[in-house]
Amino acid sequence: MRIDVVTVFPEYLAPLNLSLIGRAADRGLIDLAVHDLRTWTHDVHRTVDDSPAGGGAGMIMRPEPWGEAFDALVEPATPPHLLVPSPAGVRFDQSMARDLATQRHLMFACGRYEGIDQRVLDEARQTMTVTEVSLGDYVLFGGEVAVLAIVEAVTRLIPGVLGNAESLAEESHNDGLLEAPGYTKPAVWRDRPVPDVLLSGHHAKIARWRRDQALLRTAQFRPDMLAGLPDEALSKADRAV
Numbered sequence: 328m329r330i331d332v333v334t335v336f337p338e339y340l341a342p343l344n345l346s347l348i349g350r351a352a353d354r355g356l357i358d359l360a361v362h363d364l365r366t367w368t369h370d371v372h373r374t375v376d377d378s379p380a381g382g383g384a385g386m387i388m389r390p391e392p393w394g395e396a397f398d399a400l401v402e403p404a405t406p407p408h409l410l411v412p413s414p415a416g417v418r419f420d421q422s423m424a425r426d427l428a429t430q431r432h433l434m435f436a437c438g439r440y441e442g443i444d445q446r447v448l449d450e451a452r453q454t455m456t457v458t459e460v461s462l463g464d465y466v467l468f469g470g471e472v473a474v475l476a477i478v479e480a481v482t483r484l485i486p487g488v489l490g491n492a493e494s495l496a497e498e499s500h501n502d503g504l505l506e507a508p509g510y511t512k513p514a515v516w517r518d519r520p521v522p523d524v525l526l527s528g529h530h531a532k533i534a535r536w537r538r539d540q541a542l543l544r545t546a547q548f549r550p551d552m553l554a555g556l557p558d559e560a561l562s563k564a565d566r567a568v
């Protein structure tokens with residue numbers, strides 16, 4: 328997968344060079360490039376914003392630098408999926424992460440100020456899929472934080488990036504449920520024991536206990552997820568919990 332990120336704060340995306348994502352890039356599993364939007368400005372002040380047409384507070388990002396950036400980064404024969412973080416976007420979730428992880432080329436446009444001139448997205452829609460995407464119903468200063476989260480959620484699903492693919496199978500939101508609580512050594516910590524079943528070595532009982540805990544936690548913290556499960560997702564044993 329190729330991932331391009333365009334931003335006026337390239338240093339904000341530095342964490343993408345760390346840990347598993349950095350290693351995935353080093354191993355060629357992803358081709359990640361962060362671009363400074365000001366590369367495509369031509370005035371001495373490298374201006375990327377201007378006052379809003381029709382008045383109003385704040386500034387809007389000028390279309391010209393974005394248009395030139397996309398012209399430089401987009402190969403017409405294989406256009407990317409353009410993702411534009413926005414409070415008004417489609418809510419990002421694990422299902423979207425799974426879909427994006429199958430795509431060949433993602434490009435992220437990080438807005439700042441009061442956003443990007445609408446004509447940039449309208450123009451981009453002529454040649455590529457454009458999705459405005461929201462992390463949630465709260466307002467950030469710009470799109471960079473959202474891109475960090477989305478890139479992490481997507482790249483960890485790419486085969487080979489996460490060493491132990493097995494952990495993907497048991498994590499929250501993978502099977503429509505929250506994951507069971509986790510424990511490790513010591514067997515007792517500050518008078519709090521690890522649940523006996525986890526030390527029993529009885530794999531079927533351990534699997535059942537974890538499934539029960541996942542169902543109970545989902546019912547407690549995210550009943551909406553439980554309500555959204557298809558009938559066939561719950562076994563007879565699940566329904567007895």
Ligand SMILES: Nc1cc(-c2ccc3cc[nH]c3c2)n[nH]1
Nearest residue numbers: 413414438462463466467469470
């Ligand atoms: N979910 C969410 C996205 C954003 C966001 C995204 C881009 C920009 C550009 C200027 N302000 C922004 C805010 N806030 N909250």
